Amino acid sequence: MKINVFKGSMIILMVLLFLVSVTAVSSADNNTDVSILTLSKGGITIQYPSDWGDSQATSNYSVMAISKISSVDGLGIGKININIEKKPFEGEFGSFVNETYDKMKKDSSYKLVSSGSVVVNNKEAYEYVYTSTQGTGEKEHKAIWFEKGGQAYVIMYSAPISDFENNLYVFDFVLSNIQIN
Template identity: 60%
Template sequence: MKTKILKGSIVVFVLLLLFVSVASISAESNDTSVLSLSKSGITINYPSNWGYSQAISPYSIMAISKADDVDSFGVGQVNINIEKKPIEGDFATFVNKTYEPMKYDSNYQLVSSGSSMIAGNKAFEYIYTSKENNVAKEHKAVWFEKGGQAYVLLYSAPMDKFESNLYVFDYILSDIQIT
């Protein structure tokens, strides 16, 4: 009889501990709301623990970074940059030429490439790694064409932070509005 009461108490204790853990996680996730950013016919929604940041590329139309990974120059180490470039020639050829130099630079390694869809538009996707100034990063780039312009959404993060933040990039890709 005491064994059944003891087992029942343990089950109740474990369930209570599980309930408190779930409530704690739910409270933490409720602190994050969704923000929007719109420019050049592109609208994205992103979590409030990310924010607008500086981009290094002159083609950037908007950039966001994980708020706790922005350096003293305002550049995010975990970031999503959206660029717009004029297309020279055929779109597929233009995109593929962008990655051609990687074959000859040991600081870059192409991991995969293929096609996908973004907001109903045919897109090209590239995943690659880089090493600059002894910092190894992983990148995911998704390219699409609109109005004779090439757009690229580029997610970059240090290797140890890439997978854990990829869900934000994937959410933006699934929810992006292109007008």
């Protein structure tokens, strides 16, 4: 009888140890440290967290794009992404930027949430926040426009509305550390 109790206790102890080790490994996987990576392309250098990565852009003016790795599809395009574009322009910069959004206002799949002047890293810029219903569902977008050396630069963050606020900190981090040479 004592041997059966001893065997039963050993089995219970082994099961408990197994469960504790599985929980510890699972916990370690969920708490991986995120490091900061650097990407340089086309005279632009950014820093971003390692749970994001270089991805495909959908614009011809794109210099670089990064996406949250877990949101990238089979074509390499992220549902949660930051795209940096460089566009030539003529005339007054503010008019150029505003004309872009004047065209969007006529398209019912876009809704302007807010717009205005902002200062980013001691540089004047224009900020536009809008939603769109094109493609795979409703997304929210935030675009910061600024001019340097006769070129228009726009840094755009896009995400499904349900993911927008949770990932906005990455856009803010990229924006605060961007370097344009």
